[in-house]
Amino acid sequence: MADTNKRSELRWGWLFVAPTVIGLFVLNIGPIAQTIYKTFFKTGDFGRGNIFVGLENYARMFADKSVWQALANTLIYTVVEVPVSVAIALVLAVLLNRKIRGRTVYRTIYFTPMVAAPAAIALVWRWLYNTDFGLINKLLSGIGLGPVSWISNPNITIFSIGVVGIWSCIGYNMVLFIAALQEIPRDYYEAADIDGAPGVVQFFKITVPLLSPNIYFVATTRTIAAMQVFDLIFMMVDKSSPALPRTQSLVYLFYKYTFEQYNQGYGSTIVVLLLVVILILTVIQQIIQKKWVHYN
Amino acid sequence: MKGKRLLAALICGILSVSLTACTGDAGASPAVADETPALSDAEQTAAGGSIKLALWDANQEVFISPLVQEWGEKNGIEVSVEVTPWEQYWTMLEASATGGSMPDVMWMHSNQVERYARNALIMDLDSRIAGSELVDMTKFPEDISNVYHFEGRQYGIPKDLDTMALWYNKSMFDEVGLDYPDETWTWDTLKDAARRLTKEDGSQYGFVHQAREDQMGYWNFIYQNGGYVINADRTQSGWADPKTIEAMEYVMSFFEEGICPNATTVAENRVETLLQSGTVAMGFAGSWMMGPFQNNDYFVENFDCAVLPSAPDGTRATIYNGLGWAAAAGTPNPDAAWALLEYLGGEEAQVKLAQACVCNISAHEAGRGAWGQSDERFHLQAYVDMVPYGIPFPSSINTVVWNDMQREKVAEMLLMERPVAEICAEIEQEMNTMLAAERA
Numbered sequence: 001m002a003d004t005n006k007r008s009e010l011r012w013g014w015l016f017v018a019p020t021v022i023g024l025f026v027l028n029i030g031p032i033a034q035t036i037y038k039t040f041f042k043t044g045d046f047g048r049g050n051i052f053v054g055l056e057n058y059a060r061m062f063a064d065k066s067v068w069q070a071l072a073n074t075l076i077y078t079v080v081e082v083p084v085s086v087a088i089a090l091v092l093a094v095l096l097n098r099k100i101r102g103r104t105v106y107r108t109i110y111f112t113p114m115v116a117a118p119a120a121i122a123l124v125w126r127w128l129y130n131t132d133f134g135l136i137n138k139l140l141s142g143i144g145l146g147p148v149s150w151i152s153n154p155n156i157t158i159f160s161i162g163v164v165g166i167w168s169c170i171g172y173n174m175v176l177f178i179a180a181l182q183e184i185p186r187d188y189y190e191a192a193d194i195d196g197a198p199g200v201v202q203f204f205k206i207t208v209p210l211l212s213p214n215i216y217f218v219a220t221t222r223t224i225a226a227m228q229v230f231d232l233i234f235m236m237v238d239k240s241s242p243a244l245p246r247t248q249s250l251v252y253l254f255y256k257y258t259f260e261q262y263n264q265g266y267g268s269t270i271v272v273l274l275l276v277v278i279l280i281l282t283v284i285q286q287i288i289q290k291k292w293v294h295y296n
Numbered sequence: 297m298k299g300k301r302l303l304a305a306l307i308c309g310i311l312s313v314s315l316t317a318c319t320g321d322a323g324a325s326p327a328v329a330d331e332t333p334a335l336s337d338a339e340q341t342a343a344g345g346s347i348k349l350a351l352w353d354a355n356q357e358v359f360i361s362p363l364v365q366e367w368g369e370k371n372g373i374e375v376s377v378e379v380t381p382w383e384q385y386w387t388m389l390e391a392s393a394t395g396g397s398m399p400d401v402m403w404m405h406s407n408q409v410e411r412y413a414r415n416a417l418i419m420d421l422d423s424r425i426a427g428s429e430l431v432d433m434t435k436f437p438e439d440i441s442n443v444y445h446f447e448g449r450q451y452g453i454p455k456d457l458d459t460m461a462l463w464y465n466k467s468m469f470d471e472v473g474l475d476y477p478d479e480t481w482t483w484d485t486l487k488d489a490a491r492r493l494t495k496e497d498g499s500q501y502g503f504v505h506q507a508r509e510d511q512m513g514y515w516n517f518i519y520q521n522g523g524y525v526i527n528a529d530r531t532q533s534g535w536a537d538p539k540t541i542e543a544m545e546y547v548m549s550f551f552e553e554g555i556c557p558n559a560t561t562v563a564e565n566r567v568e569t570l571l572q573s574g575t576v577a578m579g580f581a582g583s584w585m586m587g588p589f590q591n592n593d594y595f596v597e598n599f600d601c602a603v604l605p606s607a608p609d610g611t612r613a614t615i616y617n618g619l620g621w622a623a624a625a626g627t628p629n630p631d632a633a634w635a636l637l638e639y640l641g642g643e644e645a646q647v648k649l650a651q652a653c654v655c656n657i658s659a660h661e662a663g664r665g666a667w668g669q670s671d672e673r674f675h676l677q678a679y680v681d682m683v684p685y686g687i688p689f690p691s692s693i694n695t696v697v698w699n700d701m702q703r704e705k706v707a708e709m710l711l712m713e714r715p716v717a718e719i720c721a722e723i724e725q726e727m728n729t730m731l732a733a734e735r736a
Contacts, residue, residue, distance in 0.1 A: 029403075045411050046390065132575065152563045241560075260387070
């Protein structure tokens, strides 16, 4: 009797997770396998007549300087975007978690970029950044500073893109932090107040440690997302821009080879490299988190 | 409770309607294709069914849609026009070709046609053209028909042709008392004028070159100078040819003298933006750009065009190219698709579209004059006058691959950090590797 009960429970269990599991296999794991499979082929036109070439695509990739430059670009972008956006979002979350006037208004303002379409954001920023006609340079020239080529100077373009990336994800990170902040019992802060600990000390000794699981979660997911940056670069940096080689990300190269040059084999190889790098980064983050994340 | 049930019923209803709508569409066309005999004259036979037509220029769609819809009503064929911007058009077409759902009739381009023809994805039109009374291939420039010719067979009917002209800001010329450009202009005249039209404070430049614009820019100078981008049998790059390098050095001299906006400005702004904002006095532009030009008041008021300046030895050249009308080989409705193609390749449709200025110079010789007169505010005849000096658009099987590389290298060249000849040699070397890979 108990046995059949358990079996039927098991069956129901499978039934309930089925939609997710099937989705995962059909939409994620299947395509990953297919992508890896494709890296061993020279793609024929229109997906016909693929020729097996063994590791040729990998050999080409390891010798391709632009791929390594793109990996460096991607890492620079991630290093700029993730820590800064997490830090700003954390501070904002603490500030907006207090009872201040117009709290909801501020929260809405910070969250708005998250709601706007990335393509629209990129287009607006592209004009703000424009060297000759952009608002930012107009304001700078007002205080006597020379025009800066925000999105065509190879040395600074990746940072200009990073700023937009930070700006657009602060709100989302902030909302996650605010939700977590409300879980922290008031008692800790009251006790700290009685002991005479100033606000800054309270922030680093109470808020940050108790929020560390959330900070870890946000940092990991943001890193993965930042490593996949594409739309901002695609929309904001012109194909003929001298800054492109030092700005394009791995996904940008993947798009270029797969969808513009129809070389799916090579495009897949690049995206497999990205997958491996993200895996490594995530594992490293997981090891390090044992030292600073407090679960209780 | 009642409300919920109503909602559920409503959703079911919507779902079933949309489902039947889908199957209805797909099911109808093959049946028609089976029973229709080959029709040679679209005016006489009603083919029935529906045709999807794909193109990338929204400015032209405004004129093409009514034309094909009118044709469709006469022939009992439903024609729907879909516009996908150029940047995504080929990605869309590639995906639809791979998935077996190509549009029935579409615009083709010299960059891409060979891949589609070689894989038998677009219709071989040879026998149909031979039996057609409407389409006469001798009325089109041979260079343009040849673009759609592959291994002895015709895969497309020329739609239009495009040449380049020199656009100039009349007010800026008047301001410094310069004569407007005409057919006597050479490279030297162009550079002299550019010098005089450049203002010291950087608010105005004489001319504009871009890394983005090969067809509309440096390619023209290369061919005027007797250089070449790719050889006739498309196996070898001509980038390291001394004549090519000389032409690029001429282009670069504009940057060196500061009579052209610098590399960053030309990377961030298109030619039309720089002309329309009054930043630049002169620039080359293709005949397909009339849409943005006609719609800009400042431009209409201040600008006019002339033939391209010639090389110092008097050689004239313009890159010229033309789009083609092509049909999907796998269309469920081949006769209707051909009937539409035949109509669009015929004199009537070509002249009608030429009269609508934005649809570009007609490929059909009968429409040339009409296009030259299609907007009296500009001397558009300059474009038509350039046709005899046309150089076919440099292309190969995978043009995009070496085009991307070339654009990146030229963008680097504009920074003036390395010698022109060195970068040209690199382009040649990489391009040759790419061309060899194409034929492997």
